[in-house]
Amino acid sequence: MPRTLLRELGLESMPAGVLWDMDGTIIDTEPEWLAASIAVVEEHGGIWHPDEDPQRVLGVSSKDHAEALADAVRRGGEEADAWELFDQVVAHIEEHIRAGVPLIPGAGELLDFFQENGVPQALVTASPRNLVQALVDGIPHHPFTTFVSGSDDIPGKPNPAPYLLGASRLGVDIEKCLAFEDSMTGLAAARGSGATVHAVTERPLATLLEYLPGSGNEAR
Numbered sequence: 293m294p295r296t297l298l299r300e301l302g303l304e305s306m307p308a309g310v311l312w313d314m315d316g317t318i319i320d321t322e323p324e325w326l327a328a329s330i331a332v333v334e335e336h337g338g339i340w341h342p343d344e345d346p347q348r349v350l351g352v353s354s355k356d357h358a359e360a361l362a363d364a365v366r367r368g369g370e371e372a373d374a375w376e377l378f379d380q381v382v383a384h385i386e387e388h389i390r391a392g393v394p395l396i397p398g399a400g401e402l403l404d405f406f407q408e409n410g411v412p413q414a415l416v417t418a419s420p421r422n423l424v425q426a427l428v429d430g431i432p433h434h435p436f437t438t439f440v441s442g443s444d445d446i447p448g449k450p451n452p453a454p455y456l457l458g459a460s461r462l463g464v465d466i467e468k469c470l471a472f473e474d475s476m477t478g479l480a481a482a483r484g485s486g487a488t489v490h491a492v493t494e495r496p497l498a499t500l501l502e503y504l505p506g507s508g509n510e511a512r
Contacts, residue, residue, distance in 0.1 A: 297405075297503035301470060302488050308468035310406050311458045311482070312436075314417035314427065315351070316474035317492050318399045321385060322350055328384040329361060336372050338365035351475030353418050353448025354378060382420055389426040398497030402472075405504055407435035415439035416458040416471070418448055418478075437462055450477040455485035472497070 298305065315321050329349045330340050341364070348360035358378035365372045406413055413435050415424055421443035428434045438461040440446075446453040459466035471482035474492045482489045 294503060294505055297500065300500060300503055301490055303470060306409060307406075307411060307470040307488070308464035309459060309462040309470075310411055310413045311416045311455055311462075311469055311471040311487060312403075312413060313471075313473045313475070313478050313482075314415050314419055314424065316396075317472050317478075317497075318395055318403075318415075319389070319393045319427065320396055321388060321393060324385055324388050325350060325381070328381045329357075331384075332377055332380045333361055333364040336365045336377065337368040337370040338372075339367040340364055341367075351418060351449065351477045354420055354442035356448065357381075357418075382423065385419075386423055386426050389423060389430065392430065393427075395431075396492075396497060398499070398501055401501055401504060402497055403435050412437045412462045412464065414458045414462050415441075416454045416482075418442045418454075449475075450480035450484070452481050452485035455482050455487055459485070459487070 312318055315325065326346055326349065329345075333340050345360060345364055349357045352360075358374035361377040361381070362372060362374035365377065403413065415427075415436055417424060417440070419442055421441040424439050424441045428436055428439075438458070440454045440458045440461065442448065444454070444457065446457055448454065455471060456466055459469050467486045469487040471485070471487040471489045472492055473479045473482045473489060479489060479491055
């Protein structure tokens with residue numbers, strides 16, 4: 293067992309399950325989300341506030357994102373259906389993902405490591421179900437047993453409900469799970485669930501690769 297890697301992750305033993313955020317953790321589509329959101333708002337005559345609106349659309353639930361788009365359009369004096377605006381953004385992101393998005397450095401190796409050690413893994417994301425499907429369709433032999441998406445009828449991050457549901461769908465105890473996250477809302481959700489949490493913004497996944505088996509730095 294690669295004990296050094298587990299210690300670096302704050303674990304004493306192999307986790308019962310691994311819960312992965314998607315955007316900003318496995319792939320980096322946040323710039324596309326932002327660009328698409330701005331474009332849709334401006335196409336509908338809205339006004340985008342660069343100081344506050346990015347925080348309202350990144351790492352949040354689909355409902356919150358949709359409402360933020362509608363509010364921005366409303367600033368320009370127009371009215372638009374929040375979900376129609378959101379669907380236009382999602383269509384752009386799905387096209388972007390299906391065109392091929394590279395995994396964030398270190399993500400593929402860690403996904404493979406846990407799969408090889410028989411640890412079930414799940415995606416836990418605020419993105420809609422069709423975007424999750426677009427991602428897994430593009431990863432050959434992906435290791436995800438299940439996923440939780442923004443299409444699930446539960447409170448979104450920062451509420452811990454998505455992580456609790458992810459552990460439940462894996463059939464494991466959340467307190468024995470490892471969660472990888474990047475956003476403030478996601479980190480709050482993961483920590484509130486009781487999982488052991490690794491913040492990729494504080495320590496990128498690529499920095500963990502030296503502790504994988506075969507690196508010469510792992511303890512067995």
